[in-house]
Amino acid sequence: MLTRYGATRDELAELLADQPRYRVDQVWDALWRRRVPLDDATELPATLRTRLGDALPLALSPVVEATSDDELTTKWLWATRTGAEVEAVLMRWASRASVCVSSQAGCAMACTFCATGQAGFERHLDTPEIIEQVLRAQHASPQRVTNVVYMGMGEPLANYDAVRDSIVQIRDRLGISARRITVSTVGVVPGMRRLATEALPVTLAVSLHAPDDVLRRQLVPLTDRYPIAEILDAAAEVAGAQGRRVTFEYAAIRGVNDSPAQAEALGRLLGSWPGVGGAHVNLIPLNPTAGFPGQASPRRHLHEFALRLRAYGVTATVRRTRGAEIDAACGQLRRRTLTPVEHPASSRMEPCANTSS
Numbered sequence: 001m002l003t004r005y006g007a008t009r010d011e012l013a014e015l016l017a018d019q020p021r022y023r024v025d026q027v028w029d030a031l032w033r034r035r036v037p038l039d040d041a042t043e044l045p046a047t048l049r050t051r052l053g054d055a056l057p058l059a060l061s062p063v064v065e066a067t068s069d070d071e072l073t074t075k076w077l078w079a080t081r082t083g084a085e086v087e088a089v090l091m092r093w094a095s096r097a098s099v100c101v102s103s104q105a106g107c108a109m110a111c112t113f114c115a116t117g118q119a120g121f122e123r124h125l126d127t128p129e130i131i132e133q134v135l136r137a138q139h140a141s142p143q144r145v146t147n148v149v150y151m152g153m154g155e156p157l158a159n160y161d162a163v164r165d166s167i168v169q170i171r172d173r174l175g176i177s178a179r180r181i182t183v184s185t186v187g188v189v190p191g192m193r194r195l196a197t198e199a200l201p202v203t204l205a206v207s208l209h210a211p212d213d214v215l216r217r218q219l220v221p222l223t224d225r226y227p228i229a230e231i232l233d234a235a236a237e238v239a240g241a242q243g244r245r246v247t248f249e250y251a252a253i254r255g256v257n258d259s260p261a262q263a264e265a266l267g268r269l270l271g272s273w274p275g276v277g278g279a280h281v282n283l284i285p286l287n288p289t290a291g292f293p294g295q296a297s298p299r300r301h302l303h304e305f306a307l308r309l310r311a312y313g314v315t316a317t318v319r320r321t322r323g324a325e326i327d328a329a330c331g332q333l334r335r336r337t338l339t340p341v342e343h344p345a346s347s348r349m350e351p352c353a354n355t356s357s
């Protein structure tokens with residue numbers, strides 16, 4: 001079924017075959033370049049807007065919308081036409097905005113600290129469903145969306161083709177440079193190696209969360225398949241091929257992965273990493289969830305952790321989290337509306353982090 005952001009230009013032209021030729025340009029321009037809702041494209045006759053609205057329905061229906069106290073962060077839970085629920089987050093600044101999108105409904109990676117993982121995997125999103133999250137967020141933002149991060153629900157590289165195609169369309173139709181697009185992975189090595197072959201200079205963000213395989217296995221079960229050494233090797237390949245610095249995400253959990261010794265171990269590991277531009281670590285205080293007993297590391301710890309990393313030549317930042325009061329971390333809003341399914345692991349927590357940009 002055709003949807004508003006799934007129709008190609010040719011399909012749109014076919015729908016508008018009885019209209020003057022310039023109508024196709026007008027509609028395409030409104031949807032993609034000006035990024036306005038169809039109802040706001042008042043240069044089109046009202047009857048035509050109604051007809052197009054019926055012929056090209058939206059793929060996502062709102063379930064929950066929550067805005068932070070400062071009104072700079074908005075999170076949506078949307079239902080797809082098959083009933084699967086996905087989340088997206090809009091983060092606004094004075095002159096720009098960033099959208100964090102989901103690539104799957106649920107996630108099969110089962111990271112033990114992740115709210116999304118608690119509900120298990122439902123299905124991959126298709127390209128129009130991913131792109132519509134960006135457009136719908138844009139409709140709510142006075143600022144132009146300049147950045148897109150694939151850090152919402154799901155593992156983007158496990159839904160490779162749809163994610164790659166959505167990046168291409170975001171670049172070509174919305175005019176957002178691939179350099180302003182970040183793709184997060186928990187370490188799907190084949191997908192990382194494939195990304196290295198694409199002419200798409202996105203920023204890769206690798207969710208590392210531990211300095212050694214023994215601890216990482218407890219947090220990220222995928223470590224059994226792809227140990228850290230292999231992930232770092234693939235990350236260096238991406239950095240070299242794309243000429244982009246890779247960032248490493250580290251959700252800091254008090255008493256679990258935030259000790260001085262673990263900072264030293266991470267510094268040694270990443271200080272010698274050969275990727276372009278060296279390693280950059282984003283330290284993210286864990287956003288606690290009901291399903292996981294872990295707590296966030298105190299910010300003071302994180303700053304000390306960052307200092308130790310810098311001593312090894314690793315750049316490190318302590319990420320400011322946003323919208324905690326609206327459960328802005330991935331998977332949390334959906335989890336509130338669901339009865340979690342049985343899952344083999346006893347606890348889940350915060351996934352790919354509530355992003356800052």
Ligand code: SF4
Pocket residue numbers: 107108109110111114115116117152153154155186330350351352
């Ligand atoms: S942290 Fe990311 S990859 Fe892991 S289960 Fe959660 S959404 Fe999936």
